[in-house]
Amino acid sequence: GAGVSQSPSNKVTEKGKDVELRCDPISGHTALYWYRQSLGQGLEFLIYFQGNSAPDKSGLPSDRFSAERTGGSVSTLTIQRTQQEDSAVYLCASSPNAEAFFGQGTRLTVV
Amino acid sequence: GIQVEQSPPDLILQEGANSTLRCNFSDSVNNLQWFHQNPWGQLINLFYIPSGTKQNGRLSATTVATERYSLLYISSSQTTDSGVYFCAVGPAGAQKLVFGQGTRLTINP
Structure with a gap:
């Protein structure tokens, strides 16, 4: 079945801009x-x-930094007024109980 | 908070060799996972092993929760085993996973 899906895969943004990163967890995973x-x-x-x-x-x-999860499913991580030190790979994981499964990540570059 | 230490930090081996990776943690845990991060950055689940021993092909893992350590064994290494191996633990009473700094394994042909 489908795994954890993250979008976008890559994001380049200018310093000071806001960004939103999306995570679609595995269906039925509560965490x-x-x-x-x-x-x-x-x-x-x-x-x-x-x-x-x-x-x-x-x-x-x-x-x-803030995050929300709507309807117990999709989650969005928002970074406001991005700084260069925010450059990183942002990884999302979901879990049905205790074992976590990771998405492929979003690589964020702040220039 | 809980501390997770992995050793060795780096390991370079020839194809066909066996290896043992260690994960020590400083407090009681109710969750322990081993992951392999491949060269593309994807975290691959290897074992969910809060206690006991499991085997999957050439890989096996043992967690001794009372002594606060886990071991990952890789036998007959292949070049595709290269990458970073992470141990992650879930502290008792908490839900988050705390990661160690990883062991970078390089298998040379």
């Missing part, structure tokens, strides 16, 4: 995660959604 991976680094947790519960936003690095 959804966002992570960030800077070049050559490990994965940094950003935010976690589980069903209708309040999201765990403890990993969001600043108030320029």
Whole structure:
């Protein structure tokens, strides 16, 4: 079946612009995660959604970052007033219980 | 928060060799996964293994939760095994996965 789908695959934006990254989880998966991976680094947790519960936003690095999940399915990660240090690959994962499955990521480059 | 340490950070082997990758974690976990990140950046699920031993072909993994470590074994390495191997743990009482820094494996022909 279809895996986790992220769009766009690549995004180049100018410093100061806002960007939206989209994640379509695997159908039926109740949990959804966002992570960030800077070049050559490990994965940094950003935010976690589980069903209708309040999201765990403890990993969001600043108030320029926000995320929502509509109808318990699609999620959007928004970065306002992008900075060069926001350049990274943004990875989304979904899970039916505990095992997480990742999408291919969105590579964001801020110039 | 929980600390996850992977060793070695880098490993270079010849095709056909065996390898053992280690993941140590500092607190109780209710989730542990091993991933392979291929050269295109995709994270491939290898094992969901919060405890016990599992095998899948040339790969196997063991987690000893009481001693807070997990091992990933790769036998008869192939060049396609190259990439970064990540261990990720879910702390008890939390839902997020915390990743180690990875082991970069290079298999030379």
